[in-house]
Amino acid sequence: MTRKSSTTFVFAIIAVFPLVAALHSFPRLSTRLFIGSSPATGAPSREFNFHGEYGLYIKQLENEIEVNWITRKEDSGYLQIFGGGSLLYDHTTTKSRAHSVRFNRNRLNQYVLKYGGIENPEDRHTTTLYLNDKLKRSPATFNHVDSIFVVGDVHGKFDELTQLLMNANLINSSLRWVGRRAHLVLLGDLFDRGPDVTRVLWFLYDLDVQARQQGGFVHIVLGNHEIMTFVNDLRFLSEKERLVASWHRTAYAKMFDIHESVLGQWLASKPGIIKINDILFAHGGVVPNYAYYSIQAFNDSLFSYMHEPVFAHLLDDPIDTTRFSPALWKNRLDFFFSPISPFWFRGYVESDTLEKYLDAVLKRFDAQLHVVAHTPVETIKKFYNGKVIATDLQNAATEMLLLVRHEKKRHKRFKNDLYGKISEL
Template identity: 40%
Template sequence: MKIKVKITISFLLFICIVSLGFRSNAGFISDELFRNYDFSGTNSLYVKIDSGLKIHWITQVQDNGYFELSRRDKGVITKGFTESSRVHSVNLRTKLKQDLILKFGGENEGMHEVVLKKPETDLKTVYKNINSIYVVGDVHGRYPELINLLQKSKVIDKDLSWIAGEAHLVFLGDLFDRGAQVTKVLWFIYQLEDQAKAAGGKVHLVLGNHEIMTMTKDLRYLNTKEKNIAIGHKVTYDQMFHPQNSLLGLWLSGKPSVLKIDQFIFAHGGIVDLGTFTLNSFNEAVNYYMKDPMYLELTREFPDSTKYDVERWYRMRDFFYYENGPYWYRGYVLQDTLDVQLDAMLKKYKSKVHIVAHTTRKTITKKYDGKLLTTDLDDAATELLFIKRKKRSAETFKIDSNGLVSPLE
C-alpha cells in the first residue's frame, strides 16, 4: 500500500511539473528549458529566408509578442502581435530586396531593433593604405568580454556604436561554440558592419573552423543555452545558420577565409599553400562550395553515393577539413622551425607578416622575428592586436580588457 501511495505521489508531482510548462507557437515546451538564461532580443533571434521572411524570437517571460517591419524611407510594411508565449514566430511574405528595419519583442519586455540587410557577398580580399587595424582572435560566444574589450580599446562606445573612424576591425573566426552568447555576438557584428562602413571604416569577419563545423552539423562544442534556442524554435542548431536559408548563414557564407591588408595576411589557423595563385581565388572557391547541398553533409562518416558524386564529396571534405588547411593549421604556432615554409608562403602572396588565431596562447605574441603574430588566447576575448601604420612601416601593440596598451615584444 505504501508503495502505491509513493507511486501516486510521484505521478502527481510529474503532472505538476509538466503543468508548469507553457504553450508556445512551437508547441508545449517546459519552462525549465529557458531557466537561468537570457533569451531576450538578439540572444535568440533567428531569421529564415526563402519565399519570404520567417522571424523567430524568444521573450524572457511569457508575453504577447510584437513585431514591426519597415523600410528606411517608406514607413511600416507590416506589424502585429503573436499569442502570449515565450517562443514567438511570424511568417511574412516580404522578401529582403532592400535593407529593412525589424522591431520585435513583447508587450511587457519591450522592443528590440535590428536592420535586416539585403544579402550580398563580400569576398574582397585585398585592402591597401589602412592606417589602423584592430584584430580579435577566437571569441567563442563571449559577448560581455568582447564588448568590454572593444569599449576599452575605443572601437565602440557605451552605446555599442562604432567610434573607430576609418580603422579596420578584423575578427579571425571562431565566433561559434563553447560560450553562451554566440547568437548575440553574431548579430552584434552583423550590425556593427554598417556603422563602421558609414564612418569610412570596415569590419571584416574571416571564417574559422568552428564556423565550418557548425554549418556542416558538427555540434560537439555547442553550449547548452545556444542548443536550447534551436530547441525552442523547433529546428536543429545548424539550420539557424544554413548558408542559403537563414539570414545569418547567408551572411557568413559570403565572408572571406583569407584576407590581406597592406603587408599583413590573415587566416584563422594558418596558410601553408592554398593551392591557388591568388587569395581571392581561394575565397571564391569557398563561396562556390558553400552553395552546394553536399557541403552540409561533409561530417557524415561516408558520402551518400545515391545523392552525390563520391569523388567530389571527398575532395570537398578535404578542402574544408584538411589539417594543413587555413581553418585548422597549427604548425607555425606550435613549432619554431618552419621559417622556410612561412617565408615561401609570404613571398607567394606578397606579404610580410602572417596573423593567425586558432591555437591558444596566454597572451598575443610575436614569432619568427615578427613574421607571425598570434591572437588566440587561453582566456578568449580579453586582448586584441592593434596595428598602427607609420609611413612605410607599422607598429604593433596589444590592448587588454582594462584598456592597457603595450608594445608587442
C-alpha cells in the same frame, strides 16, 4: 606554451611537399583529432539571456521573411516592420515564450524590426535587416589602411568582445561604431563554447554595415568552428545556445543555414583569407599547399564549395555514392577539414621548424607578416622573429592586437587588454 620539436611536426613538413599532391592524399580523419578541449557540459553557472538578439532567428525565404524571437517571460509578442520610413506590418502573437511571424517581402533591401513582449516594457528590441546588395561578398585585399585591430577566437563571449571594442574606442556605450576609418578583423571561431554566439553574430552583422558607412571595415574571416556549424558538427556547442534552437523548435545548424538563414547567408559571404597592406590573415594559417591559390581564387572556391549540395554531407559516414562523386567528396573534405588547411593549421604556433615554408608563403603573397588565431596562447605573442603573430587566447576575447602603419610600410605592434591598457608587442 612549450613549442613542439621537429620530430613532433614531421607531419607538417611532409604535408607541405609536394604542394599539390599532399592536398589530394589526405586520408579521412575525424575532426575530433584537431580540437584540443572537450565540449561544454553541465548546468549553466549563471542566468542566461534569450531575449532580443540573444535568441533571434530570421529566415529569408523566396517571398517571405520569417522572424522568430524569445521573450523574457511568457508574454504576448509583438512585431512591427518598418521599411522606407513607413510602418509596413504590425503583428501580435499569443502568449508564449517563443514567437514566430512571417511577412511578405517587397523589393526593399532594408527593414527595421521592432519586437518583444507586450506586457514587459524592458522587453523592447530593434534589429535592422540588410538584404540583397547590402550583403554582397566582401573584397579580401586592402591597401593604405592606417589602423588594424585584430581579435582572435571569440567563442560566444559577447560581454568581453564589446568591452574590448569599447575600451579601444571602436564602439560607444550604445554599441555603435565610432572607429571611423579603422579596420577591425575577427579571425573566426565566433561559434561554440561560449553562451552568447547568436548575440555576437547579430552585433557584428550590424557593425559590419555601420563601419562601412564611416569609411571603416569589419572583416569576418571564417574559422573551423563556422565550418563545423554549417555542416552540423555541434560537439562544442554550449548548452545555452542549444536551448535557443530548442525554443524555436529547429535544429541549431538550421539557424545558420547558408541558404535560408539571414545570419547564415551573411557568414557564407565572408572570406577565409584576407590581406591588408602587407599583412596576411587566416584563422589557422596558410601553408605552401594552399599558396597556389590567389587570395581571390581561394575565397571564390570557398564560397562556391559551400553552396554545393555535397557540402552539407561532408561528415556523412558513409557518403552516399549514388548522390555524390567520391572524388569530389574527398576533395571538398580536404579543402575544409585537412589539418593543413587555413581553417585548421596549427604549425606556425606549435612548431619552430617551419620558417622556410612560412617565408615561401609570405613571398607568394607579397606579405611581411602572417596573423593567425585557432591555436590558444596565454597572451598575444610573436613567433618566427615577428613574422607570425598568434591571437587566439586561452581566455577568449580578452586582448586585441593593434597594428599601426608608419614609415616604410612597416607596422607598429601593440596589444590592448580588456580594460583599455595598451602595451607594445
